[in-house]
Amino acid sequence: MTVAISVSKLVKNFGTTRALDQLDLEVATGEVHGFLGPNGAGKSTTIRVLLGLLRKDSGEVSVLGKDPWHDAVALHRRLAYVPGDVNLWPNLSGGEAIDLFGALRGGLDPVRRDELLERFALDPTKKCRTYSKGNRQKVAIVAAFASDVELFILDEPTSGLDPLMEAVFQECVRELKRDGRTVLLSSHILAEVEALCDRVTMIRDGKRVDTGTLAELRHLTRTSVSVETAEPLSGLDELPGVHDLSLVNSHYARFQVDTDALDHTLRHLTRFGIRSLTSTPPTLEELFLRHYDHGNDRVTTGVAQRAGA
Amino acid sequence: MTAFTGTGRLVQLALRRDRIQLPIWLVVIVGVLAALTSSVTGIYDTHQEQLSYATTNVASAVARAFNGAIAGPSLGSIVAAETFVFLSVIVALMSGMTVVRHTRQNEETGRSELIGAGVVGRHAPLTAALIVTVGTNLVLAGGATGVLVASGLPGSGSVAMGLALAGVGISFAAIGAIAAQIPESARGANGLTAAVLGGAFLLRAIGDVTGAPRPDGLAMDSGWVSWLSPIGWAQQIHPYDSPRWWPFGILVGFFLVAVGFAFLLTAHRDVGMGMVPARRGPRTAPRWLLSPIGLAWRLHRGVLLGWTIAIAVLGLAFGTVSDEIDDFAETSDAIAEYFTQMGGTDALLDAYLAYCMGLFGLAVAGYAVQALLRTRTEEASGRLEPVLAAAVSRPRWMLSHLVCVLAGVVVLLLTAGVTVGLTYGLIAADLWGQLLRLTGAALAQLPAVIVLAGLSAALFGLLPRWVTAVSWASFMICLLLEQIGELLELPQAVLNLSPFAHIPNVPVEEVTASPLLVLSTIAIGLTVVGVLLHRRRDLTPA
Ligand SMILES: Nc1ncnc2c1ncn2[C@@H]1O[C@H](COP(=O)(O)OP(=O)(O)O)[C@@H](O)[C@H]1O
Numbered sequence: 001m002t003v004a005i006s007v008s009k010l011v012k013n014f015g016t017t018r019a020l021d022q023l024d025l026e027v028a029t030g031e032v033h034g035f036l037g038p039n040g041a042g043k044s045t046t047i048r049v050l051l052g053l054l055r056k057d058s059g060e061v062s063v064l065g066k067d068p069w070h071d072a073v074a075l076h077r078r079l080a081y082v083p084g085d086v087n088l089w090p091n092l093s094g095g096e097a098i099d100l101f102g103a104l105r106g107g108l109d110p111v112r113r114d115e116l117l118e119r120f121a122l123d124p125t126k127k128c129r130t131y132s133k134g135n136r137q138k139v140a141i142v143a144a145f146a147s148d149v150e151l152f153i154l155d156e157p158t159s160g161l162d163p164l165m166e167a168v169f170q171e172c173v174r175e176l177k178r179d180g181r182t183v184l185l186s187s188h189i190l191a192e193v194e195a196l197c198d199r200v201t202m203i204r205d206g207k208r209v210d211t212g213t214l215a216e217l218r219h220l221t222r223t224s225v226s227v228e229t230a231e232p233l234s235g236l237d238e239l240p241g242v243h244d245l246s247l248v249n250s251h252y253a254r255f256q257v258d259t260d261a262l263d264h265t266l267r268h269l270t271r272f273g274i275r276s277l278t279s280t281p282p283t284l285e286e287l288f289l290r291h292y293d294h295g296n297d298r299v300t301t302g303v304a305q306r307a308g309a
Numbered sequence: 310m311t312a313f314t315g316t317g318r319l320v321q322l323a324l325r326r327d328r329i330q331l332p333i334w335l336v337v338i339v340g341v342l343a344a345l346t347s348s349v350t351g352i353y354d355t356h357q358e359q360l361s362y363a364t365t366n367v368a369s370a371v372a373r374a375f376n377g378a379i380a381g382p383s384l385g386s387i388v389a390a391e392t393f394v395f396l397s398v399i400v401a402l403m404s405g406m407t408v409v410r411h412t413r414q415n416e417e418t419g420r421s422e423l424i425g426a427g428v429v430g431r432h433a434p435l436t437a438a439l440i441v442t443v444g445t446n447l448v449l450a451g452g453a454t455g456v457l458v459a460s461g462l463p464g465s466g467s468v469a470m471g472l473a474l475a476g477v478g479i480s481f482a483a484i485g486a487i488a489a490q491i492p493e494s495a496r497g498a499n500g501l502t503a504a505v506l507g508g509a510f511l512l513r514a515i516g517d518v519t520g521a522p523r524p525d526g527l528a529m530d531s532g533w534v535s536w537l538s539p540i541g542w543a544q545q546i547h548p549y550d551s552p553r554w555w556p557f558g559i560l561v562g563f564f565l566v567a568v569g570f571a572f573l574l575t576a577h578r579d580v581g582m583g584m585v586p587a588r589r590g591p592r593t594a595p596r597w598l599l600s601p602i603g604l605a606w607r608l609h610r611g612v613l614l615g616w617t618i619a620i621a622v623l624g625l626a627f628g629t630v631s632d633e634i635d636d637f638a639e640t641s642d643a644i645a646e647y648f649t650q651m652g653g654t655d656a657l658l659d660a661y662l663a664y665c666m667g668l669f670g671l672a673v674a675g676y677a678v679q680a681l682l683r684t685r686t687e688e689a690s691g692r693l694e695p696v697l698a699a700a701v702s703r704p705r706w707m708l709s710h711l712v713c714v715l716a717g718v719v720v721l722l723l724t725a726g727v728t729v730g731l732t733y734g735l736i737a738a739d740l741w742g743q744l745l746r747l748t749g750a751a752l753a754q755l756p757a758v759i760v761l762a763g764l765s766a767a768l769f770g771l772l773p774r775w776v777t778a779v780s781w782a783s784f785m786i787c788l789l790l791e792q793i794g795e796l797l798e799l800p801q802a803v804l805n806l807s808p809f810a811h812i813p814n815v816p817v818e819e820v821t822a823s824p825l826l827v828l829s830t831i832a833i834g835l836t837v838v839g840v841l842l843h844r845r846r847d848l849t850p851a
């Protein structure tokens with residue numbers, strides 16, 4: 001496996017705040033890599049260091065084999081970036097902004113540009129000042145995806161898109177992957193990460209807390225189950241791997257179960273005659289909670305911050 | 310819930326946001342008034358000198374164009390002439406900008422959508438902005454009155470003068486309130502207010518120039534054109550000689566009508582939208598836009614066009630007024646004598662032209678600082694980030710802006726030189742000679758202008774979060790040193806802090822190369838420092 005992005009022991013301070021604290025990150029060439037973490041975890045800061053917009057304090061950073069601070073211009077011809085917060089010039093039209101970003105990066109494919117405009121249903125004649133957040137993001141996304149580059153760095157690119165556009169976005173990323181491009185996708189949305197990413201890195205407080213395929217990460221987590229049975233339920237509270245049990249009545253229970261305890265729990269339930277059963281895979285919040293649970297009382301802030309910051 | 314629900318909370322919010330800004334405005338305005346008053350009362354302390362000031366004002370159209378028509382040969386009227394028009398422009402700017410800041414700017418940044426989501430009535434933001442601005446003007450009136458009374462001027466006249474300043478302030482608060490409803494950006498609304506202010510200044514200047522002298526030759530009644538301008542109304546109060554109180558009625562009446570109109574406009578538009586709908590743009594970018602320099606030019610050209618028009622109008626006006634100096638010298642013995650004392654008509658004309666060029670230099674320096682700070686606006690707004698994330702190096706990006714700033718400055722100085730040279734050349738029947746001479750005189754300001762721009766560039770590299778405040782502060786210091794430094798009898802070492810102090814007083818003096826070269830070298834050095842420091846630092850958001 002060749003490496004597109006390699007970060008080790010990266011430290012970045014803003015005054016007295018340590019935004020990145022010995023962060024490690026490895027993205028293989030040709031993969032779609034999910035970059036997860038609650039707000040304020042340091043995702044955008046990492047990405048800005050990768051782009052040479054911020055200067056690292058210490059650690060090693062290499063992007064496409066180059067140093068992003070010293071070789072910024074040469075490097076940027078080979079990558080495209082979608083910022084988390086897209087700010088555009090109010091007087092330029094969307095079409096002008098797209099062409100400008102493309103040209104500054106070294107050119108873009110006009111046919112692909114028009115095709116993307118259509119797929120994202122973006123009117124390029126509107127002035128940027130009149131665009132909503134979602135439309136501003138579309139401008140950056142179209143400009144990035146119409147560029148013929150090796151690496152795409154996307155910082156929460158879909159936070160303002162509606163579900164329909166989110167689907168178009170996912171389709172586009174899959175096409176990139178099929179073409180062998182590398183994508184670093186920072187995101188909050190587990191469904192998106194699940195649908196797209198080969199591997200995931202989770203960070204918190206500027207440190208990596210886990211990395212691997214989603215299946216590997218899932219392994220450590222719990223599934224939520226609601227079950228209704230014909231016979232009164234019993235013995236659930238004694239089963240290993242079952243947590244947060246709540247018996248709504250004797251025939252109806254809700255609980256969480258460790259993934260590796262799923263099999264014997266279901267065997268136990270079938271004895272009571274299952275009337276209905278829903279099971280929900282762990283949400284991103286639960287993934288976070290699991291990872292950020294270890295002896296730290298800031299778990300809830302980690303998740304709560306997602307709304308703010 | 311009524312349309313005004315939440316006004317009280319918004320007033321508190323506005324006062325909190327402005328807790329530093331408004332006190333600074335007030336202290337500067339009252340402080341400048343105090344300094345000017347004390348120097349004027351020191352200079353014109355005898356009746357003879359007061360008579361001669363009044364005679365000069367009646368005789369000189371140029372003096373009246375800037376200071377207004379004198380109301381009588383008293384010390385108070387001289388103080389009013391020396392301070393009122395100048396200060397009312399500043400008060401008008403403060404008031405208009407404060408209203409825009411708490412209305413249109415909030416809408417533009419989305420703050421008022423947040424406010425609107427809480428319990429806030431439709432008219433509450435504008436009402437709160439007006440309450441804060443009118444209150445500020447009343448405090449200003451109190452402060453000004455105090456300063457004037459403390460200088461020994463009569464009490465009732467000083468109250469009238471303080472209130473007259475506030476009267477201009479509230480008129481422009483109302484104009485700002487209307488302007489805030491029209492375009493979709495705070496910048497546009499401020500520009501509109503400033504344009505109205507420029508018009509108001511010009512109308513009263515015409516009125517004061519075309520006024521009729523009283524029989525005793527020691528006072529002057531403004532012409533009817535003055536009555537088209539809020540500053541003109543306030544001037545007609547004549548606080549210290551035969552004061553009139555009824556112009557306050559016009560000022561307050563105008564305020565009420567204009568504010569009523571602004572509320573009407575608010576009721577008929579959506580939050581965030583303007584009266585002027587946003588226009589469509591092209592589907593694809595023109596080729597020239599597709600480079601850092603193309604983008605920079607696109608960002609600078611609109612503001613530059615506005616400045617070019619303003620400078621051209623002023624240049625034509627200044628050039629045309631020069632005619633008056635000749636005319637007056639011929640009409641009356643007393644005036645001819647005055648001019649002879651001053652060194653003859655030619656010398657006076659040249660002094661006037663040199664004064665104009667100095668003014669243009671300062672104005673263009675204002676443009677240079679504004680245009681250079683565009684770099685910081687781009688960075689702070691987050692628009693620089695995607696540009697630098699493309700294949701654009703930081704020095705290349707910064708140089709693109711610097712080239713545009715320099716080109717703009719040269720265009721503006723040329724405009725000033727050509728317009729004054731053209732009008733004065735036609736009047737003096739020496740078109741080509743004057744055109745060349747005055748264009749040269751205007752361009753001689755260039756080194757000082759670019760020193761201020763270079764300072765901003767260096768600060769941009771060094772202190773990105775402070776560059777805006779510090780740059781404008783340096784500009785204001787130069788402005789004050791140039792405009793009132795000598796009147797305040799500041800030591801030469803202090804006056805020399807302004808780069809403009811080192812520009813030869815062309816066309817009175819000959820152009821000498823060495824100060825111009827030294828200033829240019831300083832400017833280039835500062836700029837290089839700025840580019841290098843910016844290359845080495847983190848991108849810094851707001
Ligand atoms: N320019 C800056 N100055 C000071 N602190 C910053 C700056 N940028 C980011 N931070 C801080 O660094 C931390 C990481 O922020 P960020 O990288 O934006 O997180 P994320 O993108 O994961 O939400 C936060 O605590 C944030 O407040």
Ligand SMILES: [Mg+2]
Nearest residue numbers: 043044045084
């Ligand atoms: Mg972020």
